[in-house]
Amino acid sequence: MDLNIGQRRKRVLEESVDVHFKDIRKAFGDVEVLKGINLEIRRGEFFSLLGPSGCGKTTLLRILAGFEFADSGAVLLRGQDVAPLPPNQRSVNTVFQNYALFPHMTVADNVAFGLRMRKVPSAEVKTKVQNALEMVEISAFAERRPAQLSGGQRQRVALARAIVNEPQVLLLDEPLSALDRKLRVNLQVELMRLQARLGLTFIFVTHDQEEALTMSDRMAVMNKGVIEQLGGVQEMYERPANAFVAKFLGSSNLLEGTVCGEARVKTQLGELMVNDFLPAIGQDVLLSIRPEKIQLSRTQLSQQNTVAVSVTDDIYQGATGAYRVRTNSQLELEVNTMNGGVQDSDFAIEDELFAHLPANLIVVLAGSTRLDQIGEVH
């Protein structure tokens, strides 16, 4: 049953909860790394924990694996509290960031380690190891040592070593971060296929928003020990909850404004129509619009939400073009276009253009409404 990625995305997720974090708190000395995490991860989903380094995502994973202990709160694995269980009695397996392969063992012995520790009969070990190695397409290297493998091959071994045990939940701690881009993208797709085939719950920790967007069914964006937003990937990208998510997940143009009428917000760009739900008239709001949603044109295509701009930067990126444009009120906007070979999407510095911000694509953010109160992202 080889599901392709699209089918997998549409697959109705089982609603049963596999992992339940209940109000997890953890401090290292005076530094609070987890400030009350509540999170449910469903059975069979590809779930990503996304956040900048130091946000607590790895600590959360290590608490689930049993390498750290929460100061308070509980972790339930299929309804069972795992607190009293040492790591070797938890039905979760981890793919470590540095792979942590055993250098003195062959690939096959590395993969067989978990089975042997659980005293699986040796004939069964042999077939299971073979199957796991085939699944990650590395059977040819079974008798090699980890030192004789490339980074991508080691990654596959680490993966085989974990999945051969058929755990309830597979934990992946930034497993692709040490690989070069091309290999990373290939392995992303393979990981997704593998997950769909095995039907395992994957919890994937990453700081790479593109990776999280590509691979996950749902994800949680974490920052400074709290979950900023939790949801499906599309929902998270299209409707970021606050400025942090808007900035961390892709990039966004943020606009300060004040509600001045029915679906109308007064901003530095003038009055904008906003279809999103707005607070009462007179309230301050922070608006967000993705760079690729802004339409640039040489002639004014629409009266609504359109401002005159001039191009200040033209960044050629191959498949896409990135522009920085400046309005008369000296506000800078980021705009992305597709390099489709259309003449009207190819602009040069100092071109005088019109930028259209579609009313239905402007998102009203929760949280702080002032730009200067938002910390630097990354």
Next chain:
Amino acid sequence: MTKIKKPKLEAAGGELLTPIQLLSRAAVTAGPGIVWIALFLVLPMLILFGYSFLSRDELGNAAAPFTADNYVRFAGWDVLGYDAAYLFIVGRTILVSLVTTLLCVIIAYPLAFFIAGHEPRVRDRLMIFVIVPSWVNLVIRTYAWMIMFNPSSPITQLAASMGIVQPNEGLYPSDFAVYVGMVNVFLPFIVLPLYSAVERIDWSQLEAAQDLYATKTQAFIRVLVPQTLPGLTAGIILTAIPALGMFVIPDLLGGAKVALIGNSIAQQFGASRDYPFGAAISFLVMGLTLLVLWLYARRVGEKGMRDLL
């Protein structure tokens, strides 16, 4: 050095050289070392080897005729009949060497893990405590132990009050004192290679093993210990072999009661003035050592030996 297809030219340091040029360069760099070793190691050894086949004249000097009597005498056949005394000495020497090595391993193993478990800065300081004592001259250190173990020292009095030794009796000369002295000398030789093996271990493997259903003990035995074996082997070889030839410590702390092969050799070249027999014992011990090393090398292969060195 990579060989290239063109005949008679070899690439060395980015240049192409003829065999003569290559040889002359090798002579400049490796030459002095080779001369040194030939002059001060190989040549004396050959002379000594020659001595081991000589007899003694009336004055006790080494002289003709050539004979294998020295080796026969070592094996136990003497003019007075068969006496395996020297074989017993060899046996005892091997035992002392093995016990010393074992004691060193027992102490060094936890010590290496203890040191490697600290931050790099602290590690270096702890290593100083292991290394610096070995800079003190062996004889001076041994005399220090004699002072520590004499009847009036606090340590001995403590032992006496606990009934371990008779009052007014020293802790030396005794086997105990010999082992203390030996372990003191050889501990760094095991700690250093072991530590460098332990230090290289990626500790996340321990977590990985536990993640894969191993208990802490299993993780230690199955994952950590095998990775310390090369260091441990190096340490054992560095300890067991010199311990075979050690004579200062057994002589001073053992009170010459416990004769080891090293003492016997020293005696032949000293008091007994029997150079040929001394030379014969030396070569037999050396042969024994090389035999063990050869057996080891055959087992681990060329790569294993290189790892060791």
